Amino acid sequence: MIGAGKIKQYSNVLDKPLSKGKQEVSSSAFAFLFSELVQYNQTQVDNIAELERRLEDAGYAVGARVLELLCHRDKNGFTCETTFNMFYLDHVSIQEIASLMSSNCNFCCGIFDLLNFEANRETEGKLDCWVSCLLYTAQCGKCYFGKVADSLEKGTEHEDEYMISEKELLVNRFISIPKDMGTFNCGAFVAGIVRGVLDGAGFPAVVTAHFVPMEGQHRPRTTILIKFGEEVLRREARLEHGNFNDLVKAIIATPVDVKYTISFLHSSYDLSHE
Amino acid sequence: MAAIYSLYIINKSGGLIFYKDYGSAGRMDTNDSLRVASLWHSMHAISQQLSPTVGCLGIELLEADTFDLHCFQSLTGTKLFVVCEPGTQHMEGLLKVIYELYTDYVLKNPFYEMEMPIRCELFDINLSQAIQKDRVALLGR
Amino acid sequence: MAPVAPRSGDAIFASVEHVNAELFTLTYGAIVRQLLTDLEEVEEVNKQLDQMGYNIGVRLIDEFLAKSNVSRCVDFKETADVIAKIGFKMFLGVGASVTNWDADGTCCSIVLEDNPLVDFVELPDTCQGLYYCNILSGVVRGALEMVSMKTEVTWVRDMLRGDDAFELQVKLLKQVPEEYPYKDDE
Numbered sequence: 088m089i090g091a092g093k094i095k096q097y098s099n100v101l102d103k104p105l106s107k108g109k110q111e112v113s114s115s116a117f118a119f120l121f122s123e124l125v126q127y128n129q130t131q132v133d134n135i136a137e138l139e140r141r142l143e144d145a146g147y148a149v150g151a152r153v154l155e156l157l158c159h160r161d162k163n164g165f166t167c168e169t170t171f172n173m174f175y176l177d178h179v180s181i182q183e184i185a186s187l188m189s190s191n192c193n194f195c196c197g198i199f200d201l202l203n204f205e206a207n208r209e210t211e212g213k214l215d216c217w218v219s220c221l222l223y224t225a226q227c228g229k230c231y232f233g234k235v236a237d238s239l240e241k242g243t244e245h246e247d248e249y250m251i252s253e254k255e256l257l258v259n260r261f262i263s264i265p266k267d268m269g270t271f272n273c274g275a276f277v278a279g280i281v282r283g284v285l286d287g288a289g290f291p292a293v294v295t296a297h298f299v300p301m302e303g304q305h306r307p308r309t310t311i312l313i314k315f316g317e318e319v320l321r322r323e324a325r326l327e328h329g330n331f332n333d334l335v336k337a338i339i340a341t342p343v344d345v346k347y348t349i350s351f352l353h354s355s356y357d358l359s360h361e
Numbered sequence: 362m363a364a365i366y367s368l369y370i371i372n373k374s375g376g377l378i379f380y381k382d383y384g385s386a387g388r389m390d391t392n393d394s395l396r397v398a399s400l401w402h403s404m405h406a407i408s409q410q411l412s413p414t415v416g417c418l419g420i421e422l423l424e425a426d427t428f429d430l431h432c433f434q435s436l437t438g439t440k441l442f443v444v445c446e447p448g449t450q451h452m453e454g455l456l457k458v459i460y461e462l463y464t465d466y467v468l469k470n471p472f473y474e475m476e477m478p479i480r481c482e483l484f485d486i487n488l489s490q491a492i493q494k495d496r497v498a499l500l501g502r
Numbered sequence: 503m504a505p506v507a508p509r510s511g512d513a514i515f516a517s518v519e520h521v522n523a524e525l526f527t528l529t530y531g532a533i534v535r536q537l538l539t540d541l542e543e544v545e546e547v548n549k550q551l552d553q554m555g556y557n558i559g560v561r562l563i564d565e566f567l568a569k570s571n572v573s574r575c576v577d578f579k580e581t582a583d584v585i586a587k588i589g590f591k592m593f594l595g596v597g598a599s600v601t602n603w604d605a606d607g608t609c610c611s612i613v614l615e616d617n618p619l620v621d622f623v624e625l626p627d628t629c630q631g632l633y634y635c636n637i638l639s640g641v642v643r644g645a646l647e648m649v650s651m652k653t654e655v656t657w658v659r660d661m662l663r664g665d666d667a668f669e670l671q672v673k674l675l676k677q678v679p680e681e682y683p684y685k686d687d688e
Contacts, residue, residue: 110523111595112618119469123471127536128536263472
């Protein structure tokens with residue numbers, strides 16, 4: 088029979104090799120699916136805040152798995168756990184780790200960016216773990232939304248806030264918000280993804296999506312505002328004069344932290360409190 | 362350069378779901394535009410029946426002294442038509458472009474309800490760009 | 503207007519914009535999760551997925567027609583071929599083939615070569631009755647209804663349920679005449 092022969096049957100999803108992550112579907116297919124997600128959720132809510140919350144929840148479920156996949160998709164066997172363990176080893180220099188990872192998976196690219204950044208910052212003697220994790224998030228954005236965010240800024244008014252801005256968020260591409268829905272933004276879904284990724288990586292945060300009017304533009308751009316949790320702030324305070332190893336140690340030592348269990352593929356990530 | 366007077370989109374039951382006029386000629390109030398839409402819907406259907414050609418899909422072009430009317434009907438029954446200065450070129454191409462904008466900015470919008478009047482800001486923005494004369498001229502290439 | 507030749511599914515898929523298939527897969531997964539939480543009953547989830555697919559189908563058909571230049575099909579056989587060869591390819595990037603025609607040409611099967619919806623998915627014991635991909639059958643049904651074909655679309659083989667392929671059965675129930683329904687009382 089035509090076609091059918093191409094499918095291999097796996098009795099268990101765990102036996103199936105993890106896809107390489109290169110596959111694509113048309114952006115229309117995603118747009119229609121997302122549109123239906125919004126329409127369905129509209130039938131389930133009484134108000135706009137509730138709709139936003141439900142979209143964010145859906146996004147969170149995606150984000151948690153995005154992180155997991157990026158961590159697994161690693162040809163040379165790097166995983167979150169090995170990566171973190173490597174950082175523990177004092178004799179491994181940042182440069183060595185960087186060169187090991189430079190050609191690796193998206194996750195490692197993320198870390199690589201992060202390392203570059205830290206190497207530059209070392210002279211200042213202060214580490215900024217937020218920026219690191221934001222870079223990482225941006226890297227996820229590149230993988231999943233085809234590009235790194237248009238801009239990444241630290242909030243000027245609040246130290247614990249970061250903003251990722253997009254002229255045109257993928258999910259908002261075809262969507263016109265009716266006037267009676269006020270400031271509602273379907274980017275809540277993307278905010279949920281970012282929150283899922285950050286949470287899984289040990290940076291719990293409140294993430295929200297906002298329209299920001301742009302001068303000379305018809306359409307406002309969407310800003311994803313990230314406000315980190317208190318525990319992240321406390322950790323940051325402890326890291327005031329640390330170095331990169333300390334940062335990683337601190338990440339691992341933080342009560343809310345994630346212990347990655349990566350012994351088998353496809354598992355949902357294991358969020359165990361230590 | 363020839364001008365486009367107005368654009369109509371009619372749903373499959375003959376209801377006007379979008380109307381826009383460009384420039385001063387042929388400007389109409391809401392009632393008139395609704396009337397034109399339902400009139401055209403019926404005429405289009407009758408033309409299919411009257412046509413000696415088997416499988417005729419209805420009028421594509423109506424040429425009058427003071428205007429041309431180009432119509433495109435999709436297989437789903439949605440009709441788009443433009444009224445323009447006689448002899449305006451590339452209208453079939455333009456209708457196709459507008460149809461694609463409709464599939465993008467109307468049908469993919471979760472806040473658009475099928476068969477209802479189109480109120481989508483992004484559709485308006487992209488439409489006004491597509492309908493600019495220099496853009497339309499490019500369709501000839 | 504001179505008829506334009508229909509484009510092949512591959513050509514269309516190559517020319518449209520793409521997104522990462524995982525984002526698509528995971529988003530679909532999030533939808534199924536929401537439904538399972540909201541509706542609780544697996545049977546209700548199947549129905550809702552089919553309904554959501556239908557809603558997508560009635561919208562998506564116009565884009566399909568606009569991008570593919572497909573004109574009116576002469577018969578249901580051609581329709582099924584077009585869905586399999588162009589439809590699935592252009593949106594999901596997967597090929598499909600048509601088999602198992604019945605004698606009078608009103609019922610056939612579409613077998614998918616791949617299915618991006620099910621990556622990373624395994625049905626837990628509590629969801630054994632779930633037709634995880636029911637959205638696809640709804641899409642086909644909705645899209646065909648917009649071009650005057652009432653159909654019934656069901657999964658006859660589903661790899662998540664242990665079968666060896668993904669096979670959709672499409673059954674033509676009624677072809678609504680395309681002319682303007684003057685005789686209707688409406």
